[in-house]
Amino acid sequence: MERKQILTILFFPVLFVLILINCKPKSDSDEETLLLLAAASTRICANSAFTGTTVVNSTATLNGSTDCITGMTSSMSSDLPDWIRNHFKCAVGSVSGNNYVFRSQNIPNTKSYYFGTNSPMYEALAAGKTPAGTNQIQSQCLVYTIPKNPTEKLTNKTGTQSGYVSVGITVNGLAIFNNAAAPGDVLASEVATFDKYNGHPQNSGVYHHHSQPLNVTNDNANLVGVLLDGFPVYGLKCDNGTSGTGDDGNPGTVGPALDANHGHTAATVLFPSGIYHYHYAYDATATTNTLIGSFFHGIPGTVSN
Numbered sequence: 018m019e020r021k022q023i024l025t026i027l028f029f030p031v032l033f034v035l036i037l038i039n040c041k042p043k044s045d046s047d048e049e050t051l052l053l054l055a056a057a058s059t060r061i062c063a064n065s066a067f068t069g070t071t072v073v074n075s076t077a078t079l080n081g082s083t084d085c086i087t088g089m090t091s092s093m094s095s096d097l098p099d100w101i102r103n104h105f106k107c108a109v110g111s112v113s114g115n116n117y118v119f120r121s122q123n124i125p126n127t128k129s130y131y132f133g134t135n136s137p138m139y140e141a142l143a144a145g146k147t148p149a150g151t152n153q154i155q156s157q158c159l160v161y162t163i164p165k166n167p168t169e170k171l172t173n174k175t176g177t178q179s180g181y182v183s184v185g186i187t188v189n190g191l192a193i194f195n196n197a198a199a200p201g202d203v204l205a206s207e208v209a210t211f212d213k214y215n216g217h218p219q220n221s222g223v224y225h226h227h228s229q230p231l232n233v234t235n236d237n238a239n240l241v242g243v244l245l246d247g248f249p250v251y252g253l254k255c256d257n258g259t260s261g262t263g264d265d266g267n268p269g270t271v272g273p274a275l276d277a278n279h280g281h282t283a284a285t286v287l288f289p290s291g292i293y294h295y296h297y298a299y300d301a302t303a304t305t306n307t308l309i310g311s312f313f314h315g316i317p318g319t320v321s322n
C-alpha cells in the first residue's frame with residue numbers, strides 16, 4: 018500500500034468526526050444530519066444542537082419564558098399539526114416522513130424530591146411518602162418515532178411491557194410508563210414513592226409517570242400526551258368540545274365506555290371528528306389512576322435512549 022493511501026485511511030475517520038462536530042442541523046427535521054449522527058453514535062441526540070446540553074441537577078433552574086428547565090431545547094417545527102405544535106414543549110418535535118419525531122432530555126419542569134437536595138428544583142416528598150431508593154433524575158437522550166397516521170390493531174395487539182424505555186411522551190416532554198412496576202415490585206407500593214406530580218425516576222434516572230402526570234395539567238379534559246402508537250392521551254375526563262372551557266364528561270357518558278386499555282373513540286376539542294384516545298382511569302390493583310394495561314391499541318412506533 019502506498020504511503021498516501023495509508024495516510025488517507027488513517028485520517029478519514031478524523032475528518033469524519035471533525036465534519037460531525039462542525040455540522041449544524043439546518044432544521045429540526047434535517048434527515049441527512051440525523052443519519053450522520055446515527056452513524057456516529059448509538060445515542061443519536063448526543064449532539065447538543067438537537068436537545069441542548071446535559072441538564073445538571075445542581076444547577077437546574079426553571080426558564081420562565083419556555084417553562085422548561087434551563088438548558089433544555091424546546092421547539093416544535095412549523096410542519097407539525099396544531100394539536101402537537103400548540104401543546105407540546107420541553108422537547109424538540111419535528112416531522113420526518115410518515116412519523117413525528119420527539120427528542121427529549123426528559124427533565125420535569127416542576128420541583129421534585131428526585132432532583133436531590135443540592136438542586137434548586139428540589140422539594141421534600143409529601144408526608145407519608147418514602148423515597149425510591151437513591152434514584153435521582155438524570156438527563157436522558159430519548160428519541161420517539163411516532164406514526165403520523167395511527168393504525169388500529171384489533172387482533173394480536175402489541176404488548177406494552179417488553180423492552181420499551183417509555184410507551185409515550187407527555188406534553189411537557191416526559192416519559193410515560195404503563196401500569197407495571199419494576200420487576201419484583203408492584204405499582205401499589207411504588208405509589209408511595211411518587212413525588213407531588215405522580216412521577217419518579219427508575220434506576221438509570223429516567224423520570225416517568227405511571228399515573229396521571231399532575232405536572233401537565235389539573236384539568237382532566239386537557240391533552241396529556243401521545244403514546245408510541247400515535248393515539249392521544251387524556252386525563253380522567255373526556256372533552257367532547259361542547260364547552261369553551263372543556264366539557265369534563267365521564268367516558269361512557271361522552272362516547273363509549275373505556276375498553277381494557279382505558280381507551281375509546283369519541284370527539285374531543287382537538288379532534289372534533291373523533292379519534293381513539295386513551296384515558297387515565299382508576300386501577301384498583303395499583304390503587305391509583307393508570308393509563309394502560311398490557312397492550313397498545315395501535316401499531317407502535319419506536320423509542321430509543
Ligand SMILES: [Zn+2]
Pocket residue numbers: 194198199207217218219225227
Ligand atoms: Zn416507575
Ligand SMILES: [Zn+2]
Pocket residue numbers: 251254255256268272281283294296
Ligand atoms: Zn374520551
